Amino acid sequence: MASVKVKFRPSSVNGKEGSxxxxxxxxxxxxxxxxxxxxHENEWNTGTSxxxxxxxxDVDRKYHLxxxxxxxxxxxxxxxNIIRNLTLKGVCSADAIVDGYRKQTSLQSFFNFMxxxxxxxxxxxxxxxSETYASALSSFMRFRRNKDIQLDDMDEDLAMEYEAWLKTxxxxLNTISFYMRILRATYNRAVEKGLTTQKHPFRHVYTGMDKTVKRAISLKDIRRIKELDLTGKPHWELARDMFLFSFYTRGMSFIDxxxxxxxxxxxxxxxxxRHKTGQQLHIRWxxxxxxxxxxxxxxxSGDYLLPILKLPSKKLRSQYKSTLFRINKYLKEIARLCGIAAPLTMYVSRHSWASIAKSKNIPISVISEGMGHDSEETTRIYLASLDGSVIDKANSLILKDL
Known part of the structure; x- marks a missing residue:
């Protein structure tokens, strides 16, 4: 019958931890x-292994031990458990036990699984x-200082420590929620595969949606951008025209x-x-x-309607991202020229179309369908951050009567 013993090897260096x-x-x-x-040697009981x-x-050391x-x-x-399973199969050996342990350890590594x-x-x-998952994993690995962890060791304490690290x-809050929801989805997937048991480690961390800073601009600002003279600045002009095209097409996202x-x-x-939802949309030209x-x-290039993906030999995804980066850079300069305080990006055109549509009393259901949202509730959440200026105007009117 196979047996397992826990052993301690003191360090040859005085005062250093043993293994x-x-x-x-x-x-x-x-x-x-x-x-x-x-x-350390004085933290190991040889008699009880x-x-x-x-x-x-101190408290931290006690917790660590x-x-x-x-x-x-x-x-x-x-x-x-490995010994029991190998014995039942009749293939138990010292090497088979070690191999089984190492394979299981690799499979149940959180980094490897993600x-x-x-x-x-x-x-x-x-x-x-995949890029958002890679970003979340990179953040979690920095928090862990690249020290991997087993799926079984994902618990509430670790999730709360990660949240505290993100805050420092x-x-x-939205970034914290973004990372936590991705890690939670990964963990739940591991549970579904039977690699760990469900302990709900993310129940006490923030996974909601915080109200975002208003990203819409007014119709007056849109006109100012449209009328801006950009003669001799073709890159700026392209950025402006792509921004306006998005607005013309009900806030079409840049990837679409x-x-x-x-x-x-x-x-x-x-x-x-739509790339994001797969929903089919139709817009009058x-x-x-x-x-x-x-x-x-x-x-x-080729059959493309707009000059965004112009190098067929290059990876389309990386080409799209680099073009978006350049356009957003020029849009910030355009905002400065137009005296627009808000940081101007391609995404602002989408927010602006929704905000202006709402200000014209267009029903939420129509705005939702126009933007290709899955539900009206998504549109309501989307528009929630746009109400601040309306409330501020109402407050100004009230204060004028004082």
Whole structure:
């Protein structure tokens, strides 16, 4: 019968932590597994082969030692389960036990599992989602100082520590929520695959949506941008015209603009499918849209309607992102020239169309359909951050009567 012993190896350097390892024995064959756990010699009880928590240790050290003992108990239990399963199959050996442990450890690593999720998203051509997952993983790895963690060790305390770390690094509430929701989705996926048990580690951290800063500008500002003389500044002019085209087309997102093809325009109707939701939208072709397309017809590549994806040999996703970066950079300069205080980006055109439509008493249901939202509730959330200026105007009217 195989057995597992927990061992401690003191450091040869005085005052330095020693190493904990597991000794697997089967039919006199002995193998060792490094646990990557370290304690001082006076924190180890040789008689019980367990961590000893000194009474003089401070609170943080006691907590740290408690976590190490928790790791040891979990690892021993895993090894015993592996031995039991291999014995039932009749293939138990010291090497098989060690191999089974290492394979399971790799599979149950949070970093590795999330990396596999990102890889799957890429294979499904969900590039944008894979990038958001990669961003969340990168942030979590910085918090962990690149030290991996097992799925079983994801708990409420760790999630709250990560939240506190994000706050000390000046992350906004929406950024915190963004990362937490992605990590939660990854963890839930691991639970579904049976790699860990559901402990709801994210129940006490912020996963809501904070009210964002108003990103819409007025129709007067839109006119000012349209009438701005940008003679001799072709890059600025392109940025301005792409911003206006988005506004003309009910706040079309930049990624949808980038992939528009001439075949999307038939019989005076521009039809396209949103990259984000897959929803089919139809827009009546107006003269202002036609003027923009004609202006840049010579600079368009192949069947594309707009001059955004111009290098067929280059990766389309990276080309789209670099073009968006440049356009947003020029839009900020255009905002400065027009005396617009709000940071101008392509996304502002979408917000602005929704805000102006609302100010003209267009029903939420119509705005929702026009923007390609999945539901009116999404549109209400979207418009919620745009009400501040209306409230401020109402307050000014009240104060004038004082």
């Amino acid at each position: 904990i390892y597991y000794q697997v024995i089967h039919n006199r064959a002995v193998r060792q597994i490094t646990a990557d756990l370290h304690v 367990s961590v000893m928590i000194p009474t003089w240790a 408690h976590i190490i003992q928790k790791h040891i108990s979990r690892d021993v239990l895993r090894l015993e 990396d596999s999720v990102i890889g799957q998203l890429k294979r499904l051509n969900r590039e944008r989602t 690094n000046d992350a906004s 603009m980038a992939y528009l093809k001439k075949s999307n325009l038939k019989n005076g109707i521009l039809s396209y499918r 107006e003269s202002c849209m036609e003027e923009t397309v004609k202006k840049y017809a010579a600079g368009c």
